Amino acid sequence: MRDLLNWPGKSAPDVGGVEHPAVYHMLDVAAVAERLIAPFGLDAPQRDALVFLIALHDLGKISEGFRAMLRGEAAGGGPRHWQVSEVLLRHHDDLLATRLGCAPHRRAALYAAVAGHHGRPSDLALPIGRHHPARHGPQDVALKLAGTGVAVAREVIAAFAALWPGASLDGLSLEQAQRLSWWLAGLCTTADWIGSNTDWFAPNAQAMPLSAYLAQARLTAVEAVEGAGLGGCDLRQGPLFDFAPRPMQEACAQVPLPEGPMLAVIEDETGAGKTEAALLLAQRMLAAGKGRGLFFALPTMATADAMFERAAGVVGRMFDAPRVTLAHGRAGLSVAFRDIQQGRADSPDDVTCTDWLAQSRRRALLADVGVGTIDQALLAVLPVKFQTLRYFGLSSKILIVDEVHELGEPYIGAELEALLRMHRAAGGSAILLTATLPVAQRAKLLAVYDGQAPSPTYPALTVAGGAAVSDFPQATGSKGPVRVVRLGRMDEAVEVISGAAARGAACVWVRNSVDDAIAAVQALQEAGIEADLLHARFALGDRKRIEAAARGRFGKDGRGRAGRVLVGTQVLESSLDFDFDVMVSDLAPMAALVQRAGRLWRHMAERPQAIRPVPAPILHVLAPDPAQVSDDRWLQGVLGGGAFVYPLADQWRTADHLFRVGEITAPSGLRALIEAVHGAGARDVPQALEAAELRTEGEGAAARGHAAQNIVDFAAGYRAGGRANDDARYPTRLGEEQQTLVLARYDGAGGLQPWIAGSEGWALSEVSASRKRLARFDLPDQDAPEIVALTRDWPEWKRAALRICPVAGDGTICPGLRYETEMGLVLEVKS
The missing domain is CATH 3.40.50.300 (P-loop containing nucleotide triphosphate hydrolases)
Structure with missing residues (x-):
């Protein structure tokens, strides 16, 4: 036992302090994973098998190279510890095979998932099995780095296997393993983030049987998962609203729900109460076990902020004390969100948000209820870092996408289809809201959940593969045509x-x-x-x-x-x-x-x-x-x-x-108006516009091709399909690149103050415009002393992303470019 504790997983927080052994950290994470995985209802053998594999996620820390690096005895080099984890799992596959069963390729897909818990899969070229045919290949380098840890890692696997004796992957197909690898990687990342938090799992080098330590870690995990805000919440019974329901809302309260994951499309005119209708339907879907939380996806930050204020007042009636988050790049500037974070008197009494959830947009998708831009959800299908964390976070949610008609552009439309496919594969359900969705686009989205071509009647509530409600009153709205x-x-x-x-x-x-x-x-x-x-x-x-x-x-x-x-x-x-x-x-x-x-x-x-x-x-x-x-x-x-x-x-x-x-x-005439532009029977354009239409079609085809290249290859599994690059390389939307300027004023001493006063002044002073258009202007020199004094301590990425722009008293930033409080950023030179 003492030998196992001589492999540190975390360095001592203070000089001469206690190193947290790798095996203890691995069990901390496994204990958290047990709490997180429990509500998903997996069969006990498979559930225990996944927890067992998550326990082995940091097997690569049982390595002479990692130990020397952690203790400052050698510089880091060669494969990273998480890459070594995958090598060791494959190297000891014979032992794991006797414990888990199933075929080698299926186990390998899951090894890659738990090893890739740092946001990306390993790119080491590895074979299936223990031996590499070529000498000095990546596997041999990793094993040499581990040194005597290779044999100890085998002891750890055997010891951990005894803690989950019923673990089995028997019956798991290759397709299921590849699909599961994405979800498992996200689960492992989440568990590792919580299990690495020393506020909950303090360093401990006291020798004790692994079973005893796991029992202790399980008790701590209860507190940690709840403290992080991932303990879940119970559904509440009773009405959500105190007003008489409108026809669409009544339909959502009564439409039959199919078995398993489902997709519903709500189509009605603006101002018809579609959001309330979706919440009524979501409440029933939650009660039917089709999810344990909600994520509202909106087209813009402004619409997400507005939805957050609306949702925060309602979800407390759906759940018992839910954790609610706002997920977009400027969430910290939302007064309503800050009120909930800080528990101010203005915030609803029955909703909260933990500090742990609020620290990252990625974590926000793990909350009971999330509201954010559609971009935060779409990143779950792009090969960016921690993409699987978003995927895992969404998997337990009913995904509610508002203003779906705004996502019809070919690139983002392809992303949305991919998101729905992956969401369904994880057992997720979704509700789409729209006022003006073309029939052809609606058919594509419904087909993801095996829905047939729907009726063109409008308004309509359509459940893929299930009921379609279209017998709504066709009377003209109260304002008339x-x-x-x-x-x-x-x-x-x-x-x-x-x-x-x-x-x-x-x-x-x-x-x-x-x-x-x-x-x-x-x-x-x-x-x-x-x-x-x-x-x-x-x-x-x-x-x-x-x-x-x-x-x-x-x-x-x-x-x-x-x-x-x-x-x-x-x-x-x-x-x-x-x-x-x-x-x-x-x-x-x-x-x-x-x-x-x-x-x-x-x-x-x-x-x-x-x-x-x-x-x-x-x-x-x-x-x-x-x-x-x-x-x-x-x-x-x-x-x-x-x-x-x-x-x-x-x-x-x-x-x-x-x-x-x-x-x-x-609402009665809206379908015909939309189909006159986007439908199969749309009128031919005049000959003078044919070339322009062909160019648009070509651009659309190119955008769809671009999306096909960017979207992860879900069928290939996490190791082959997840590349995990920077978000900027894989945008959620195509469009003209933007440049962010930070406006500033000169103070009396020649220094700079933010354009907008206050504690959040610098963030509130940002404004964006076309990078191409701004390139025509002689923007302020970023090497000017007053700007250097301001940005000196900024990280490199921030200096590269933002341009400080002092604004003169008359609004001038530079010749041809000015800013006015009531006009905004004025570009006098036209594009």
């Missing part, structure tokens, strides 16, 4: 808004590009109309301030809206609960226009027709005549730079059909 009127010139748009604002109407102009939104505000100002501006090129703190002001003015309970004007970009389309009397919009694809029109006369109970300052809802669309197309610059003459944001063919088909129909009737 929204008439569509074309405006051919920008001055006409200014005139419409000017006249409506003078009559006390709350007005909005939605533009396709930030530059055009800024130009619209300037044109309105020249006409004597004051307008607020909201777009994505504001410093984060300014954007939050403007959004809050707009919510207070144009939200459901808004005040002071009469005669006010807001100009914005696509940030107004999704999940912002605004209500306007008059709307002007640049021409955009049909789905986007339907979404925008959903913010027109939205809250009829609070503001019925009788008190509106205009007699009926009208969507004014700034667009050229679709019957007059002479060349592919047809749209550019009216929209300028905004003409290049969306595919030209989609734009023309939208204009051609919408102006002929003349109205948007929700």
Whole structure:
């Protein structure tokens, strides 16, 4: 026993302190894994086999090389300890075979999974079995590094096997082993992170039988898993809401649930209560054992923040004291999330978040309830570091994806299909929410769960391979049809808004590009109309301030809206609960226009027709005549730079059909509008636009090919399919690369202060714009003394990612580039 304890797993925290033996650390992690794996309901032999393998995850620390390195007696070199773990497991495969059963290739897939717990699989070229045919190959180098530890590792395997005598992998197919390897790697990583935390598992070199130490570790694991926030929570019974359900919500409360993992698609108009419908359905799915938690995936950080505030007030009625997290790059700036973390009086009493969960976006997916951007979930299917941790975290969740229509671009659409396939393979269920999903895209997503081509009826609740509810009332919404009127010139748009604002109407102009939104505000100002501006090129703190002001003015309970004007970009389309009397919009694809029109006369109970300052809802669309197309610059003459944001063919088909129909009737008429642009019977574009359409199709094919290259090869298993590179090399979305600027002000002493004051000032002072466009400007020299003084202690990656940009008193950053508090980042040189 003493010999086993002479192989340290962790260095002493203090000079002369206690080294934590590797075998004890391995049992710490195994004890945590037992707690984490218990709710998944695996058969006892397989469950114990996986825990046994996780116990062996750091077998490579039974190595002379690792021990010397840890004690400072030799420099690290050669294979890493986790790579040596895989070598030792394969080297002693004969022993493991007698304990676990199943075929060598299947065991090898799981060896790679537990050894690859540091976020990536080993890339050492290893054979199946003990002996490498070539001398001095990677296996021989690893075994030489282990030295006498090779024989001791065999003793450890035998000793650990006695702790889980019922462990068996018999009956496991190769396909199952490869699929399981992804999930097992994530489970092992999670268990290792908790089991390595010295706040719970303190260093201990006291000699005791391994069985006795494991019993002690199991007791500690109960506290550790609960302390981390992964102890799970019970479901609560009773109603979620105190209002009368709408038709879609009633359908979700009654639709039959199929056996096993399921996918449901909820399609209804904007403002119809789809989120509440999804929660009602999710509550039933949880009760049926289809998950133990939730993850809400949203298209943007802003929509995720909004959903977090909504969900935090509801999930406490679904669960008993759930741990709730916000998962995106700016989660720490969310006041609602910070309130929950710190247990402030403003936060719901029945939801919490542990410090351990809040420390990392990756960990956030492990919480009982997570809210975040879709990107956080999509990273589970890309070959990035700790991809398997995300996969494991999602596996126990009902995945709720909102605004699915915004994920129709070929690259991200392929990622979503892959995510659903992997989620289903892990036994996961999902709910997709959409207002404007094309039938063909819906069919692809349903097919992942063996769903058949659904009915084109709208609204619809479709369960893949199960029931389809489409007999909803087809009455027009309370505001009636929204008439569509074309405006051919920008001055006409200014005139419409000017006249409506003078009559006390709350007005909005939605533009396709930030530059055009800024130009619209300037044109309105020249006409004597004051307008607020909201777009994505504001410093984060300014954007939050403007959004809050707009919510207070144009939200459901808004005040002071009469005669006010807001100009914005696509940030107004999704999940912002605004209500306007008059709307002007640049021409955009049909789905986007339907979404925008959903913010027109939205809250009829609070503001019925009788008190509106205009007699009926009208969507004014700034667009050229679709019957007059002479060349592919047809749209550019009216929209300028905004003409290049969306595919030209989609734009023309939208204009051609919408102006002929003349109205948007929700919900009954929405399916026909969407299919007129994206459906099989969509009208041919004019000959002058054919080349542009072919280019778009080619770009789409290239994007799908790019996605196919990036998405992990799930069937190949974790070792062959997981490469674990930096996230930036494998983006969740394609698009123009962005550069992040950090705005600063000069203080009185010549130093720099953040543009936005406060403890989070530097993060709130960030603003992003096209890297290509910013390259045309002579940005501030990062070697200037005041900038060096600020960034001196930054890590290299941060200095490379961010550019400090002092802003002069008149807003100038450099010639042609300035920042204004109410206009945002203004690029005077056009692209």
